[in-house]
Amino acid sequence: MSAISRRAAGLAAVLLCAGVLAGCAAPASESAAGPTPEPESSAASTTLDANRREPIDPEYLTQLSVAAERAANYWQTVLDENAIRYITTRVGMSGVVDPADDEEAADLLDNTDAGSGTDYRTKIDDGEAFLVKVSFYVVYSPEADYGGPQYPDGTNSIYVFTPVDDARPCEAISGWYSTDSTAAIPELSDEARELNLNEWQHTMLVHQCRALAAAGITDFAAPADWTEEQTAYYLAARSRDYGPNLLGFTAEQANRLLTIDFTAEDDWSSNARFFAIDWPGTTATADDLPETPAYTWAYANNNGTITATGSVDGxxxxxxxxxxxxxxxLKWDARTVCTGGKSL
Structure with missing residues (x-):
């Protein structure tokens, strides 16, 4: 930070996040502000730092803005790559944080470096990288909620180590920070509204139909009507919605999955409803699924009964x-419960 003093840099970062100098990145879905023009007079620049008479380096301000935008885009990409876990992902504001002026950031860097042998703080102090705080909003998918996520949904923030050299990748170096105690409620889609469902229920409906179709299951009144092969295929197909390692194919995990999809019971965390405890399990994976038609789905709510009709070529x-x-x-355990299927 040879271009300006540490004090000026810290003040610039604070003003950027306040929107005074447009140095905070806009949400990733919006265009970021362009480079900040150089102040027209030295008198105007002295309002940034009473102890400094010359203007703050506009090139440095541009670096702050670029770093904030890079970090925001990086974190949106991370969320998108894990989209299976979320109904909603939205990155909000981001801004460069100076650990010399921010106790939370300083503690994070010092503890991380001491515990992991890294040198994040040194690189930031030497001007090789910035520390960017990115705020974001997520709503977990119901399947992720059943798996017991580590962090709360709603509004959170995370710290991203952002090298000045854009050829070097950004890196999230903290867990999620949350000060929002309000439960996140997913926005209602038009499709859910038309069926008089909330978004958790609509998400489950779409996922359940997709898994049944992928497993090649048609005529049944309950999972007990399936063949052993169909059962294995359904578990493999449906588990894709839960993400890796959230659900597997032990008796406990298989009972959990089928209890969620085929009953309105709340003992999904532990029961032996569909499989005995000594059930040997299945090793079927998504790669083993049969080829099935690409259905086009039409949904309807008939006096509280949802029908999902899959068509092929109309x-x-x-x-x-x-x-x-x-x-x-819990609220997020609102769901649709499958009561059967038939060929048409």
């Missing part, structure tokens, strides 16, 4: 039915 081929469970105090 011809109805299969129909699944669902009841509606409005959830417990």
């Amino acid at each position: 011809t109805p081929a299969v129909q699944y039915t669902f009841s509606i469970y409005n959830g417990s105090d």
Whole structure:
């Protein structure tokens, strides 16, 4: 930071995040502000630092803005790559933080470096990188909620180590920070509204139909009607919505998955409803699934019963039915419960 004093740099970062100098990146979905023009007079620049008479280096201000934008785009990409876990992902404001002026950031860097043998603080102090705080909003998918996520949804923030050299990658170096105690409620899509479902229920409906179709299951009233192969295929297909390692194919995990999809019971965390405890499990994976038609789905709510009709080239081929469970105090466990299927 040879171009300006440490004090000026810190003050610039604070003013950037306040929007005074446009140095905070806009949300990743919006265009970022352009380079900040140089102040027209030295008198105007002295308001940034009463102890410094010359203007703050505009090139440095541009670096701050670019770093904030890079960090925001990086974190949006990370969220997008893990989209299976979320109904909603939205990156908000981001801004460069000076650890010399921010106790939380300083503690993070010092503890991380001491515990992991890294040198993030040194590189930031030497001007090789910036520390950017990125705020974001997420709502977990219901499947992720059943898996017990590590962090709360809603509004969070994270620190991103952002090298000045844009050929070097950004790196998230903290966990999520949250000061929002309000439970996140997913925005209601038009499709969910038309079916009189909330977004958790609509998400489950779409995922359940996709898994049933991928497993090649049509005519049944309950999972007990399936063949052993169909059961293995459904577990493999449906587990893709839970992400890696969230659900597997032990008896406990398979009972959990089928209890969620085929009952309105709240003992999904532990039961032996569908499989005995000594059930040997299955090793089927998504790669083993049969080739099935690419259905086009039409959904309808008939007096509280949801029908999902899958068509091929405009011809109805299969129909699944669902009841509606409005959830417990958890709210996110509101879901559709499959009650059967038939060929058309």
